[in-house]
Amino acid sequence: MENLKELNQRIISLVNINLEKFAFDAGTFVDNTLDYEKMLKFFAFYGITEHHPIYFSFKDSNIAGSHFLGKCYVKNSVVYKTDIRGDELKKRDNINCLEDEFISIKNSLLYKTLVHSCSHNPISYEEFFIKNTISAHYANIHGSTVEGCFLGAFATVDLMNLYSCIVGEFSYIQTPNLFHKKINPGTIWIKNSDFEFKYNFNKELLDNYIGINSSHQPRGIIYEFIQQREKEYENKFQLIKPELFNAPLSSAVSPFAVIKENTFIGENVFVAQKAFLDNAQMCDGVNAQENSYIINSKLTGLNVTAHGGTIINSDVGLKVFVGFNSFLNGKEKARIKIGKNCIIMPHTIIDNDTALEIPEKHVVWGFINSQKDIEKNSISLENLSKNNNTLKIGDMEFKGDGQAFINVFISRIEHILEANGACYNGNENQGHGQNNQKIDFNFIQPYSTGKNKGLYPSIEIKP
Amino acid sequence: MENLKELNQRIISLVNINLEKFAFDAGTFVDNTLDYEKMLKFFAFYGITEHHPIYFSFKDSNIAGSHFLGKCYVKNSVVYKTDIRGDELKKRDNINCLEDEFISIKNSLLYKTLVHSCSHNPISYEEFFIKNTISAHYANIHGSTVEGCFLGAFATVDLMNLYSCIVGEFSYIQTPNLFHKKINPGTIWIKNSDFEFKYNFNKELLDNYIGINSSHQPRGIIYEFIQQREKEYENKFQLIKPELFNAPLSSAVSPFAVIKENTFIGENVFVAQKAFLDNAQMCDGVNAQENSYIINSKLTGLNVTAHGGTIINSDVGLKVFVGFNSFLNGKEKARIKIGKNCIIMPHTIIDNDTALEIPEKHVVWGFINSQKDIEKNSISLENLSKNNNTLKIGDMEFKGDGQAFINVFISRIEHILEANGACYNGNENQGHGQNNQKIDFNFIQPYSTGKNKGLYPSIEIKP
Numbered sequence: 046m047e048n049l050k051e052l053n054q055r056i057i058s059l060v061n062i063n064l065e066k067f068a069f070d071a072g073t074f075v076d077n078t079l080d081y082e083k084m085l086k087f088f089a090f091y092g093i094t095e096h097h098p099i100y101f102s103f104k105d106s107n108i109a110g111s112h113f114l115g116k117c118y119v120k121n122s123v124v125y126k127t128d129i130r131g132d133e134l135k136k137r138d139n140i141n142c143l144e145d146e147f148i149s150i151k152n153s154l155l156y157k158t159l160v161h162s163c164s165h166n167p168i169s170y171e172e173f174f175i176k177n178t179i180s181a182h183y184a185n186i187h188g189s190t191v192e193g194c195f196l197g198a199f200a201t202v203d204l205m206n207l208y209s210c211i212v213g214e215f216s217y218i219q220t221p222n223l224f225h226k227k228i229n230p231g232t233i234w235i236k237n238s239d240f241e242f243k244y245n246f247n248k249e250l251l252d253n254y255i256g257i258n259s260s261h262q263p264r265g266i267i268y269e270f271i272q273q274r275e276k277e278y279e280n281k282f283q284l285i286k287p288e289l290f291n292a293p294l295s296s297a298v299s300p301f302a303v304i305k306e307n308t309f310i311g312e313n314v315f316v317a318q319k320a321f322l323d324n325a326q327m328c329d330g331v332n333a334q335e336n337s338y339i340i341n342s343k344l345t346g347l348n349v350t351a352h353g354g355t356i357i358n359s360d361v362g363l364k365v366f367v368g369f370n371s372f373l374n375g376k377e378k379a380r381i382k383i384g385k386n387c388i389i390m391p392h393t394i395i396d397n398d399t400a401l402e403i404p405e406k407h408v409v410w411g412f413i414n415s416q417k418d419i420e421k422n423s424i425s426l427e428n429l430s431k432n433n434n435t436l437k438i439g440d441m442e443f444k445g446d447g448q449a450f451i452n453v454f455i456s457r458i459e460h461i462l463e464a465n466g467a468c469y470n471g472n473e474n475q476g477h478g479q480n481n482q483k484i485d486f487n488f489i490q491p492y493s494t495g496k497n498k499g500l501y502p503s504i505e506i507k508p
Numbered sequence: 509m510e511n512l513k514e515l516n517q518r519i520i521s522l523v524n525i526n527l528e529k530f531a532f533d534a535g536t537f538v539d540n541t542l543d544y545e546k547m548l549k550f551f552a553f554y555g556i557t558e559h560h561p562i563y564f565s566f567k568d569s570n571i572a573g574s575h576f577l578g579k580c581y582v583k584n585s586v587v588y589k590t591d592i593r594g595d596e597l598k599k600r601d602n603i604n605c606l607e608d609e610f611i612s613i614k615n616s617l618l619y620k621t622l623v624h625s626c627s628h629n630p631i632s633y634e635e636f637f638i639k640n641t642i643s644a645h646y647a648n649i650h651g652s653t654v655e656g657c658f659l660g661a662f663a664t665v666d667l668m669n670l671y672s673c674i675v676g677e678f679s680y681i682q683t684p685n686l687f688h689k690k691i692n693p694g695t696i697w698i699k700n701s702d703f704e705f706k707y708n709f710n711k712e713l714l715d716n717y718i719g720i721n722s723s724h725q726p727r728g729i730i731y732e733f734i735q736q737r738e739k740e741y742e743n744k745f746q747l748i749k750p751e752l753f754n755a756p757l758s759s760a761v762s763p764f765a766v767i768k769e770n771t772f773i774g775e776n777v778f779v780a781q782k783a784f785l786d787n788a789q790m791c792d793g794v795n796a797q798e799n800s801y802i803i804n805s806k807l808t809g810l811n812v813t814a815h816g817g818t819i820i821n822s823d824v825g826l827k828v829f830v831g832f833n834s835f836l837n838g839k840e841k842a843r844i845k846i847g848k849n850c851i852i853m854p855h856t857i858i859d860n861d862t863a864l865e866i867p868e869k870h871v872v873w874g875f876i877n878s879q880k881d882i883e884k885n886s887i888s889l890e891n892l893s894k895n896n897n898t899l900k901i902g903d904m905e906f907k908g909d910g911q912a913f914i915n916v917f918i919s920r921i922e923h924i925l926e927a928n929g930a931c932y933n934g935n936e937n938q939g940h941g942q943n944n945q946k947i948d949f950n951f952i953q954p955y956s957t958g959k960n961k962g963l964y965p966s967i968e969i970k971p
Contacts, residue, residue: 285951493946497971506968507965
């Protein structure tokens with residue numbers, strides 16, 4: 046294991062140098078998080094399909110339990126139980142794109158992280174890079190280049206670029222660039238030239254759901270919820286040819302998703318690997334991304350459940366969007382009803398004891414415990430569209446053009462539905478729901494003895 | 509599948525050009541043998557260990573169900589359910605060896621074939637090549653470079669080099685070089701500057717055990733015996749982490765061997781993948797190579813069961829060698845007893861109805877049905893050692909130095925035992941029994957849709 050341990054030390058020191066200003070020591074996180082036995086135990090796997098450009102290069106790394114699709118380059122890194130999903134990378138024929146884009150991970154440690162979408166860095170058009178960075182449990186690196194950063198547990202960085210930043214746990218950031226910043230835990234922050242949306246979770250309250258201890262290990266209701274189900278995923282990765290769920294021909298259900306009883310899959314549905322469905326009604330055009338949980342719930346149609354979104358005991362109307370890492374924890378006798386065309390902002394927590402209803406066409410954020418909380422944690426699209434100034438509702442502050450904000454979200458939802466093949470007509474508008482039906486996986490593992498124990502041999506796969 | 513079918517046509521025509529003189533058409537074999545659905549169904553796998561040089565390169569090929577170890581290069585070839593075992597390749601530090609030797613397979617179709625040992629071609633020291641060649645069911649290419657050849661079912665070419673040859677089914681050839689020759693089925697032929705051993709199976713009799721029909725498909729007792737057990741091997745290849753047999757620490761039992769009830773594994777035992785043990789007593793220093801079957805038998809110690817050797821209802825004495833593809837078919841009430849230090853020549857068939865005993869220190873060959881047959885199918889080492897002329901016993905003809913023949917075999921047996929780690933003392937004399945204890949396997953599969961369906965993407969693996 047000498048070489049693997051040395052590699053980890055190297056990553057720690059590279060991250061620490063970048064975060065010197067904050068007197069941050071990544072060593073505590075790494076030493077308390079990595080379980081070397083598990084880094085030997087789980088296979089990595091990469092997908093072979095005719096629908097995606099293929100390029101995989103793994104060098105001097107441990108990639109245990111991770112999944113790769115598309116074009117991925119990993120060097121001197123630890124990528125543990127992480128999804129590197131390169132099925133939305135830019136293609137060469139796009140304007141300004143000299144070659145097919147690839148995801149490049151160097152000198153980094155990604156722990157149970159999701160990497161997806163394409164890079165939104167105008168100065169790095171073909172390389173979606175993650176360098177000298179550590180990301181913690183269930184972080185999402187979504188269309189974001191990252192260099193010299195530490196992303197806390199359940200943090201999401203979305204369509205942006207970060208340099209030498211610390212993003213606190215359960216924070217969601219979407220602002221074009223961020224340099225040398227430390228973002229407090231539970232910060233929901235979206236900013237561009239037209240508007241700014243900001244919400245901060247109450248620290249004490251958030252701690253019940255996602256907190257971390259002194260060694261950056263997560264705890265709390267959301268983390269425990271996921272941990273209790275982790276074994277079920279692991280069981281999916283034992284067979285070389287896993288069983289396929291019997292879904293309609295227009296839909297893709299990953300053999301590595303957990304599908305439990307009473308689940309219905311409609312047309313043009315996309316269920317990513319590591320999604321968890323239990324008594325879930327997935328009507329036409331619905332998708333469930335990686336690390337999403339849909340339990341005792343009905344998704345009426347054209348719904349997006351973003352990476353890490355959880356929907357329990359809920360009835361979700363047409364075209365409702367549920368953002369990253371949202372946790373909608375309805376109860377059997379206190380269901381959550383969400384009207385059509387609602388936007389549940391990323392990292393929203395709903396944990397109600399009595400039944401609760403969100404009216405249609407609303408934007409919803411923050412923490413909601415009861416019907417009364419909805420007032421100070423939502424706004425109708427209509428009212429928001431009229432705003433051009435500063436708007437304060439509860440702990441949320443919005444500045445700027447409300448209609449522009451709505452437009453951005455609506456066009457993004459349309460894009461996601463399109464990318465997922467939700468509008469496939471049997472001929473046109475093909476997306477993941479169709480292209481990801483037949484992904485064949487190859488399984489790879491590291492040296493299990495000797496000084497390279499835990500490191501993978503160099504592997505290069507081309508078409 | 510277009511590209512895969514084109515590849516097969518290309519291989520057929522390259523082989524046919526080489527065998528033009530014999531008016532041989534490889535197309536009949538290929539068209540009747542290949543099952544395209546199965547070429548999609550079975551994974552290929554390669555072993556990662558710290559004990560063997562690692563290099564795998566697979567390009568424009570189908571390698572379904574095949575296993576690779578060591579340094580292997582495959583291009584424009586079909587390698588189906590074949591073992592490419594590069595764990596005895598020459599190392600760079602050998603005299604005359606400029607780089608680590610590698611196995612190179614180009615424009616060839618190997619069907620359920622075994623490739624093992626290192627090349628014995630003085631003009632190709634670093635490249636153990638197989639070019640423009642087709643080999644049929646259960647052929648053994650053992651330490652032999654082959655170019656432009658067709659090897660029939662159950663044929664073995666051993667420590668030699670062949671150019672533009674046809675080797676008939678169930679023939680065993682070991683002569684340094686062979687150019688433009690057609691070897692009849694059932695020919696056992698060993699020749700060097702000191703001696704020559706020749707035996708020809710009676711065609712009609714051999715047909716009962718291994719015959720082929722007009723499209724080169726094997727039939728007969730031996731083939732059916734193997735076919736009946738094939739499913740049990742396939743079942744071994746379903747789990748990503750197969751179960752390990754609980755063997756002593758000095759022994760290696762491949763997780764891809766079939767081990768059935770009442771099997772005992774002693775110290776320094778090596779059981780290769782695709783070996784089949786059922787009520788087998790494998791005492792100290794015993795080995796069972798690929799495609800060997802040991803059933804209701806005891807192997808007393810330091811026994812070699814070469815690739816494809818079958819031992820049923822037999823009691824095998826100390827240091828007995830059972831050669832390639834031998835078929836010792838004892839019955840429950842008619843066991844075969846073999847005295848110590850016997851050499852059962854490759855491709856020997858014993859199929860007895862009454863109990864049978866082979867005295868110690870004998871060389872045994874050909875077809876044996878009863879105790880009486882042993883007389884005309886064996887000779888004591890002592891008597892053989894005295895021979896310097898022509899010796900005819902039954903259908904066997906031996907010419908030359910009997911002692912030299914014995915010396916070659918004894919030193920080979922010693923070499924095999926050493927290579928397999930049969931004499932490991934807990935410190936020195938490590939071999940496959942110790943080095944192959946912990947091989948980790950990676951599983952790979954081809955494109956399953958599109959015009960490349962059935963072809964594997966280009967894969968290169970380095971340390």
